[in-house]
Amino acid sequence: MAVYTEVSDEDLAGFLAAYDIGEPTSFKGIAEGVENSNFLLHTTRGRYILTLYEKRVDPADLPFFIALMRHLAGRGVACPTPVASRAGDCLGTLAGRPAAIITFLDGVWPRRPSVEHCAALGAGLARFHAAGVDFSMERPNALGQPAWRPLFERSRERADEVSPGLAAEIDAALAALAATWPQALPRGVIHADLFPDNAFFLGTRLSGIIDFYFACTDALAYDVAICLNAWCFEPDRSFNVTKARALIAAYRSVRPLSAEEAAAIPVLARGAALRFLLTRLHDWLRVPPGALVTPKDPMEYLHKLRFHQQVADLGGYGVDS
Structure with a gap:
């Protein structure tokens, strides 16, 4: 607990x-x-x-x-x-x-998100972004792209205990993302951790978003990429293009993505997968003594990272650019 x-x-x-x-x-x-x-x-x-x-x-x-x-x-x-x-x-x-x-918010989080859940989540995320346009405070993303290399260095020596060759694979991903990470996308306040357990539903209606303790100022499209990782993969680790299409279409119906944002989604999705791989790896190797919390498997996000590395544009997610 x-x-x-x-x-x-x-x-x-x-x-x-x-x-x-x-x-x-x-x-x-x-x-x-x-x-x-x-x-x-x-x-x-x-x-x-x-x-x-x-x-x-x-x-x-x-x-x-x-x-x-x-x-x-x-x-x-x-x-x-x-x-x-x-x-x-x-x-x-x-x-x-x-x-x-x-x-207290009524609702339950979806253990197995449906296409309808993903659509409602996409629209809700866009409303969140729109509502934050005039929020005057800013907070740097402490787990943004510049922080990934230092975070990895804290786990590098033991990374291969989790999977042989993991350290070298992360090294290569970090280098690729440092060279391609977009720098001029529309920014604002993002949730940065909008997983299914941070969204409550009554049926398929989004009844609330919770847990804002990773919220920060960053590229809005990065939040979309985080949600693609969190909502659109199945338990067997396959990517569900129907869910991705529904999530992005619903988001766009509230807040259209610019051409630059749409083109950047695959790179942002790789970055989001790597960010959660790194924090899970860190926690997997450092379970607090006495804490009744099971750390989350970092390998789940290695598989997601590998998937995104094969995607060149939104079409790879079943979405029209």
């Missing part, structure tokens, strides 16, 4: 005393997520999520995340909204960690 910091009854009561959300009736850890400690909080006023931000989250970034959620909610994007204390603060401290209470 992804709870790294336990919260005592006394500490919880003291923290909630600053909020006007009623008395707690239930409080339990949430078994999903790998970055922070999350709890489902029921009170006499409703349901909330209480998040304790762990050491991998820079406290200096928290005002950006909080402000972004409030901005998006104010623009009609279905997402959690931070709850302010009676003093007007959306961030506090609990059990020695920065902490926030956010509103």
Whole structure:
């Protein structure tokens, strides 16, 4: 379970005393997520999520995340909204960690996304991008292309423990992407981690987007490429062109892709696959002692990277340029 910091009854009561959300009736850890400690909080006023931000989250970034959620909610994007204390603060401290209470969203994430889920996700991602156009704050992408080589160096010596020849294959991919990475695409705030478990649905209707703790300022089309990786591959690792076509068509129906963005999608998709391969490799080799979290298999994203390396243009994803 992804709870790294336990919260005592006394500490919880003291923290909630600053909020006007009623008395707690239930409080339990949430078994999903790998970055922070999350709890489902029921009170006499409703349901909330209480998040304790762990050491991998820079406290200096928290005002950006909080402000972004409030901005998006104010623009009609279905997402959690931070709850302010009676003093007007959306961030506090609990059990020695920065902490926030956010509103609860109804819905479930799709364990096996359908074509309809992918279409709804594509349109929702475009609405997210459109809503962020006038968001005034910026945050550099700490896991953007310049960070990949230094991240890999932390795992290089043990990479071949995961798969023989993996270090050399990553080296070659890093060099190719450094030489071809697009630099002048439209930019704005992106989610950067919009996997199926960060999107809630009621049936096939997107009911909300959650977990904005990788959000940053980067190329908007890079977010599309991340979603192609996260939503359009099947459990047998085959690529589903019908899902890709639906996702991109729905995105374009809300926010058209420029010719430059469309042409860059294969390179961006390779970069997205490599980014998640590298972070999974890092975590696979460094499971925190005592954490009841199973690290995700980095080899899944090596297979995705290899697929994207064979794609020359959008037609390779079943999509008209």
